[in-house]
Amino acid sequence: MMRAKTSLLKSLGRTRRGLPSWSPESRVTRPGGVLLRGASILSLLLFSCFGSPAQDRNPVANDPKAAAAGESQFRANCAFCHGLGARGGGRGPDLTRPQKRHGKTDGDLFRTINDGIPGTAMPQNGTTSQGVGMTAEEIWQVVAYIRSVEKKSQSAPGGNAAHGDKIFHGAAGCSTCHMINGKGGRLGPELTNVATARSAESLVESIRYPSRRLATGLIENTKEFPQEYETVTVVTGDGQTFKGVALNEDNFSVQMMDTQQQIHLFEKDKLKSFAKTRESMMPAYDEKTLSEQDLRDLLSYLFEVSAK
Amino acid sequence: MRRVTLCVMALMASSVSAASARGQVTFERILNASEEPQNWLTYSGDYGGRRFSALDQINKDNVKNLAPRWVYQTGALGKFETTPLVVDGVLYGTAQDNRAFALDARTGRPIWQYQYIYPSDVRMCCGRVNRGFAILGDKVFLGTLDAHVIALDAKTGSVVWDVTAVDYRKGYSFTLAPLAVKNMIVVGISGGEYGIRGFIDAYDADTGERKWRFYTTPGPGEPGHETWAGDSWKIGGSAAWITGVYDKETNQLLWTTGNPAPSNRRVQREGDNLYSNCLLALDADTGKLNWHFQYTKHDEHDWDSTQIPVMMDLDGRKLIGHANRNGYFYLIDRTNGKLVLSKPFANTTWSDTKDAEGRPIARTDSSPTLEGTKVCPGAAGSTNWMSPTFDPQTRLFYVTAREQCDIFSTAPEVNEEGHAYYGSAYFPASDAEPYWGALRAIDPLTGEPKWEFNHVSPSWSGVLSTAGGLVFSGDSEGNFIALDAATGKVQWHFQMGGAVYAAPMAYAVDGREYVAIAAGSALFVFMLP
Numbered sequence: 056m057m058r059a060k061t062s063l064l065k066s067l068g069r070t071r072r073g074l075p076s077w078s079p080e081s082r083v084t085r086p087g088g089v090l091l092r093g094a095s096i097l098s099l100l101l102f103s104c105f106g107s108p109a110q111d112r113n114p115v116a117n118d119p120k121a122a123a124a125g126e127s128q129f130r131a132n133c134a135f136c137h138g139l140g141a142r143g144g145g146r147g148p149d150l151t152r153p154q155k156r157h158g159k160t161d162g163d164l165f166r167t168i169n170d171g172i173p174g175t176a177m178p179q180n181g182t183t184s185q186g187v188g189m190t191a192e193e194i195w196q197v198v199a200y201i202r203s204v205e206k207k208s209q210s211a212p213g214g215n216a217a218h219g220d221k222i223f224h225g226a227a228g229c230s231t232c233h234m235i236n237g238k239g240g241r242l243g244p245e246l247t248n249v250a251t252a253r254s255a256e257s258l259v260e261s262i263r264y265p266s267r268r269l270a271t272g273l274i275e276n277t278k279e280f281p282q283e284y285e286t287v288t289v290v291t292g293d294g295q296t297f298k299g300v301a302l303n304e305d306n307f308s309v310q311m312m313d314t315q316q317q318i319h320l321f322e323k324d325k326l327k328s329f330a331k332t333r334e335s336m337m338p339a340y341d342e343k344t345l346s347e348q349d350l351r352d353l354l355s356y357l358f359e360v361s362a363k
Numbered sequence: 364m365r366r367v368t369l370c371v372m373a374l375m376a377s378s379v380s381a382a383s384a385r386g387q388v389t390f391e392r393i394l395n396a397s398e399e400p401q402n403w404l405t406y407s408g409d410y411g412g413r414r415f416s417a418l419d420q421i422n423k424d425n426v427k428n429l430a431p432r433w434v435y436q437t438g439a440l441g442k443f444e445t446t447p448l449v450v451d452g453v454l455y456g457t458a459q460d461n462r463a464f465a466l467d468a469r470t471g472r473p474i475w476q477y478q479y480i481y482p483s484d485v486r487m488c489c490g491r492v493n494r495g496f497a498i499l500g501d502k503v504f505l506g507t508l509d510a511h512v513i514a515l516d517a518k519t520g521s522v523v524w525d526v527t528a529v530d531y532r533k534g535y536s537f538t539l540a541p542l543a544v545k546n547m548i549v550v551g552i553s554g555g556e557y558g559i560r561g562f563i564d565a566y567d568a569d570t571g572e573r574k575w576r577f578y579t580t581p582g583p584g585e586p587g588h589e590t591w592a593g594d595s596w597k598i599g600g601s602a603a604w605i606t607g608v609y610d611k612e613t614n615q616l617l618w619t620t621g622n623p624a625p626s627n628r629r630v631q632r633e634g635d636n637l638y639s640n641c642l643l644a645l646d647a648d649t650g651k652l653n654w655h656f657q658y659t660k661h662d663e664h665d666w667d668s669t670q671i672p673v674m675m676d677l678d679g680r681k682l683i684g685h686a687n688r689n690g691y692f693y694l695i696d697r698t699n700g701k702l703v704l705s706k707p708f709a710n711t712t713w714s715d716t717k718d719a720e721g722r723p724i725a726r727t728d729s730s731p732t733l734e735g736t737k738v739c740p741g742a743a744g745s746t747n748w749m750s751p752t753f754d755p756q757t758r759l760f761y762v763t764a765r766e767q768c769d770i771f772s773t774a775p776e777v778n779e780e781g782h783a784y785y786g787s788a789y790f791p792a793s794d795a796e797p798y799w800g801a802l803r804a805i806d807p808l809t810g811e812p813k814w815e816f817n818h819v820s821p822s823w824s825g826v827l828s829t830a831g832g833l834v835f836s837g838d839s840e841g842n843f844i845a846l847d848a849a850t851g852k853v854q855w856h857f858q859m860g861g862a863v864y865a866a867p868m869a870y871a872v873d874g875r876e877y878v879a880i881a882a883g884s885a886l887f888v889f890m891l892p
C-alpha cells in the first residue's frame with residue numbers, strides 16, 4: 056500500500072553547528088504495554104533500573120493454558136541458558152527455586168525478561184540470536200510458566216552449614232581460590248551468591264567434576280559467549296613459565312592470573328608458547344577427599360551465605 | 364605493474380569526481396562500479412556480490428601503519444550491522460533501531476541524521492538491526508523494522524516516499540539493505556521465525572509504486588505448490604532477508620531464501636518446501652522465476668540459505684559461489700542453475716550421500732526429535748549472513764566459518780498470527796565442547812581450503828578483499844584485522860572495543876584510501892598516516 060509522508064516519520068534534519076541530536080522521542084514497552092514518549096533516554100533507563108509504577112500483576116497468573124504457552128516460549132527463548140524445565144543450565148540459574156536474585160514479584164520477573172540484567176549474560180528481550188523477541192503477552196506467559204514449575208520452598212541441601220563453613224575455609228581449602236563476602240582467594244569465581252545463580256545439582260557437578268563445565272567469567276558487551284575459566288600455560292620470551300586461568304583473551308593478547316594469584320598481561324606474539332586447555336584448575340573433589348555428608352554441609356553453607 | 368596502474372586510475376577517477384558536481388547515482392554507474400573504486404555504490408560493492416575493492420593504496424607493504432582516522436557513534440544499542448555506501452565523498456549508513464546518517468566521509472561529521480519512528484511491538488527475531496541503504500538517483504532507500512520501504516532525499520534525509528509492504532503485526536520486517544536495479548528498489552522480507560509467507564518485492568524508485576512481488580512459497584496452481592503439505596505454504600516462512608545480486612547479461616536477479624517454517628518440525632510441512640533455502644533466478648523486469656536451485660530440501664535445522672551468492676567468472680564459466688549455512692560450499696552455473704560442485708568447508712554430520720545432481724542429502728537420523736539429536740553444524744550454521752568475498756587477483760573465496768554442534772529438539776507449536784513459530788528448541792551439544800570460528804580461504808573451482816585463520820570465538824564479521832593483496836575482517840573480541848590474501852598471515856590489527864556484526868568496505872576521497880567497519884555501536888574508519 057502506498058502511504059503518503061506521515062507525521063510519524065521524522066527527519067532529524069541538519070544542524071549547521073555541532074552534532075545533530077537524536078530525536079528525544081522514544082518508545083519502550085513497559086510491563087503494562089504503556090508507551091512512554093517524550094522522555095529522555097536517561098530517564099527511561101532510570102525507569103527500567105528502579106522499576107516503574109506500571110502494571111505489576113500478571114494478567115494471566117495461575118492460568119494453566121497461559122503457562123503451557125509460556126513453556127513453549129521458554130523452550131525457544133530461555134532454555135538455551137536456563138535449561139529444559141527451567142532447572143538451570145551451565146549459564147543460567149535454576150528458576151524453579153522460589154528465591155530469585157533479581158526480584159521476586161511477577162513484575163520483577165517481567166522486567167528481568169524484558170530489560171535483561173546489565174553486566175550479566177541475561178540479555179534484553181529480542182536482542183540476541185537465541186530465540187525471538189517476545190511480546191508483553193508472551194512474557195507474561197513465561198512468567199506464568201516459571202511460577203507453575205517453581206518449588207514451594209527452598210530445597211536446602213539439609214546439611215550442617217556451620218560445619219560447611221569450616222570445610223570451605225579450612226579442610227577442603229576452597230577459600231584458597233574462592234572468595235565469599237570479601238574473604239578468600241581470587242583464582243576461582245567469587246561464590247557469595249553462587250547458590251542463587253546455580254542449582255544444587257550443578258554445584259555438586261562443579262565440585263565433583265570441575266572440568267565438565269567451566270565457570271562463566273567475564274561478560275563483554277554484545278559478545279556472544281562469555282569468557283570462561285580456561286587453564287592457560289605460557290612461556291615468555293625470556294623462558295619463564297606461568298600457569299593459571301585466562302581472565303580474558305583475544306587473538307593477540309591474553310590477560311591471566313597465575314596460581315600465585317598474580318595478574319599477567321601478555322601479547323601473544325611476544326610469547327615463546329601459549330597453550331590453553333578446557334581442564335579446570337580446580338582439583339576434583341571425589342568422595343575420598345570430600346564425603347557425601349561434608350558435601351551436603353558445604354552446600355548448606357553456600358545456600359546460607361547466598362540467602363543473606 | 365597492475366597494482367600501480369589500478370592505483371593511479373583510482374586516484375585520477377577520485378580527483379575527477381571530486382571536482383565535478385556531485386553527480387547522481389545512475390543504474391549505469393552501479394553496473395560499472397569497478398570503474399570508480401573510490402565509491403561504494405551498493406551493499407556488496409558491486410552487482411556481483413564480490414565485496415572486492417580495486418583500491419590498492421593500503422597494501423601488504425604499508426598496512427602496518429594503518430590507523431583510525433575517525434569514529435562515528437550511533438548512540439543506539441544492539442548489533443550494528445551496516446555496510447555504509449560512499450558516493451563522491453559522502454558516506455551513507457543505517458544503524459540499529461532504524462536510525463540512519465549521512466557523513467562527511469573524510470571527517471565523520473554528520474550532514475544529516477534520521478530516526479524512523481516505528482511501533483513498539485515490532486516482531487524482531489534477532490534484534491532491531493539493519494544492514495544498510497541502497498542508493499539510486501538522488502535518493503537513498505531503507506527497509507524498516509515494521510516492513511515499510513522508505514526513500515530519503517540523499518542531500519537532506521527528508522522522506523520522499525514511504526510504502527507499507529505488508530502488515531508487520533503478522534511477523535514481517537525488513538532488515539536487509541535494498542538493491543537498486545534499473546529504476547527499481549528490490550527488497551526481500553524478514554520474519555522466518557513467525558509463520559509468514561516470504562516474498563521479494565520491487566518498487567519504482569521514483570514513486571514507491573510496487574512493480575512486482577515474487578512469493579517464495581507458491582500458491583495453488585503454481586509450480587512447486589505440491590511441495591507443501593496442505594495449507595503449510597501459507598505460513599511456510601522462506602524469508603529472503605539478505606541482499607541478492609544482479610546479472611546484467613541475463614537481466615536476472617539472483618536471490619537467496621531462508622528456512623521453511625516451522626524451522627525444525629517435519630510433521631507440519633511434509634515435502635521439499637520450495638522455494639525455501641533456494642537460489643532463485645528472477646527476471647528483473649517482471650519478477651518471474653526463470654530457474655531455482657534448492658540447497659537444502661525440507662530443511663529441519665534452521666539453516667537459512669541467506670548467504671550472499673557471489674558471481675565469479677572463472678575459466679570462461681559464469682558461476683555462483685555460495686558458502687551455505689549447512690556447511691557446504693556450492694558452485695553453480697549461473698546461466699542455468701545447474702550444480703557444478705558441492706563440498707564441505709566446515710565440520711558437518713548431517714549428510715553422507717548426494718543425489719544425482721550432486722546435492723548433499725540429509726541423513727534420516729539427523730532429524731530433530733523430542734529428546735534431541737546432535738547435529739553439526741548447529742543452528743547458527745557453519746556460516747550465517749556475514750558477507751564472504753571473492754578476490755579476482757588470488758581467485759580465492761573467503762568466508763567466516765563457525766564450528767559448533769547443537770542438540771536439535773522438536774516442540775509442538777501451534778501457529779498464531781504474529782507469534783513465534785519455531786516448533787523447535789536447540790542447545791549447545793556439550794558445555795565442555797568449545798565453539799570456535801575461522802576465516803577460511805577456499806579455491807572456488809575445487810572447494811579445497813587454501814588457508815584458515817582461527818578466531819578465539821565464532822565471529823559474525825563479513826570479509827572484504829582489496830587490490831592491495833589484503834583481506835579485512837573483524838572478530839567477536841572487537842579486533843579489526845588485515846591479513847595477507849595469499850597466505851592468511853596477519854599484517855595488522857586494531858582493538859575497537861566492541862564485537863563486529865558487520866562487513867568492512869573501502870573507499871577513497873581526494874586520492875586517499877579509507878577502510879570502514881561497524882563495531883559495537885560505532886563506525887570505525889581507518890587510513891594511512
